[in-house]
Amino acid sequence: xxxxxxxxxxxxxxxxxxxxxxxxxxxxxxxxxxxxxxxxxxxxxxxxxxxxxxxxxxxxxxxxxxxxxxxxxxxxx
Amino acid sequence: xxxxxxxxxxxxxxxxxxxxxxxxxxxxxxxxxxxxxxxxxxxxxxxxxxxxxxxxxxxxxxxxxxxxxxxxxxxxxxxxxxxxxxxxxxxxxxxxxxxxxxxxxxxxxxxxxxxxxxxxxxxxxxxxxxxxxxxxxxxxxxxxxxxxxxxxxxxxxxxxxxxxxxxxxxxxxxxxxxxxxxxxxxxxxxxxxxxxxxxxxxxxxxxxxxxxxxxx
Numbered sequence: 001x002x003x004x005x006x007x008x009x010x011x012x013x014x015x016x017x018x019x020x021x022x023x024x025x026x027x028x029x030x031x032x033x034x035x036x037x038x039x040x041x042x043x044x045x046x047x048x049x050x051x052x053x054x055x056x057x058x059x060x061x062x063x064x065x066x067x068x069x070x071x072x073x074x075x076x077x
Numbered sequence: 078x079x080x081x082x083x084x085x086x087x088x089x090x091x092x093x094x095x096x097x098x099x100x101x102x103x104x105x106x107x108x109x110x111x112x113x114x115x116x117x118x119x120x121x122x123x124x125x126x127x128x129x130x131x132x133x134x135x136x137x138x139x140x141x142x143x144x145x146x147x148x149x150x151x152x153x154x155x156x157x158x159x160x161x162x163x164x165x166x167x168x169x170x171x172x173x174x175x176x177x178x179x180x181x182x183x184x185x186x187x188x189x190x191x192x193x194x195x196x197x198x199x200x201x202x203x204x205x206x207x208x209x210x211x212x213x214x215x216x217x218x219x220x221x222x223x224x225x226x227x228x229x230x231x232x233x234x235x236x237x238x239x240x241x242x243x244x245x246x247x248x249x250x251x252x253x254x255x256x257x258x259x260x261x262x263x264x265x266x267x268x269x270x271x272x273x274x275x276x277x278x279x280x281x282x283x284x285x286x287x288x289x290x291x292x293x
Contacts, residue, residue, distance in 0.1 A: 026262040072121030
């Protein structure tokens with residue numbers, strides 16, 4: 001397998017937080033609009049939807065799109 | 078084309094509530110509602126994409142907004158009403174925009190170009206270790222070899238390949254998914270399953286991930 005030390009470290013560092021109940025990109029996407037509105041209203045969505053927060057922390061692409069959605073909403077509000 | 082639309086009730090109407098949007102976008106959609114939605118998406122997309130699009134931002138954003146409008150019209154009835162309709166629509170447009178950007182960046186590249194596996198890479202890790210002291214080299218090298226062996230034993234060929242493309246080649250998940258005729262969710266799940274397998278194996282071997290990180 002083609003790997004290097006940094007990649008191994010990155011992978012291993014995710015292992016303690018890995019669990020069966022994690023959600024995927026589709027489940028995250030399903031809730032992203034409500035999560036974003038809650039955040040902009042200062043309603044702590046990470047408490048109401050901790051699995052979404054966890055997925056956003058784990059998935060760079062969903063995180064990037066979430067940030068973009070917030071940017072768009074700020075301009076449109 | 079014009080027959081595809083029903084006419085708006087009033088030229089100056091502004092769609093604001095979720096109910097107004099849903100009624101207006103119901104087939105055949107009101108031309109004015111579609112126009113207002115597209116303008117709204119374009120404004121939002123410009124704000125969220127300008128950092129990543131060097132040239133022809135207007136043209137790119139208009140194309141994305143057009144594609145997003147078609148997707149929204151196709152599934153407007155799946156909107157659950159748990160946010161503003163426009164937030165839900167913007168979410169779809171943003172994903173469309175970022176997916177397109179990622180694919181565009183890799184459009185002339187195939188995964189095969191990244192698959193020139195060089196068996197000397199494993200040696201490269203050891204060479205890198207020569208910078209450290211001899212005791213640390215040995216301990217670290219042994220740990221690296223052990224983890225790599227575990228990965229080769231536990232993970233499927235597909236899992237190994239996907240991890241290489243994502244983490245070594247730095248190809249976005251959206252692009253890897255497209256190139257493998259899969260989807261992003263499936264690729265994410267594949268990597269999650271790989272992490273679970275490694276976690277279980279480490280538990281069986283009685284190895285604490287923190288200990289590995291401290292060694293490396």
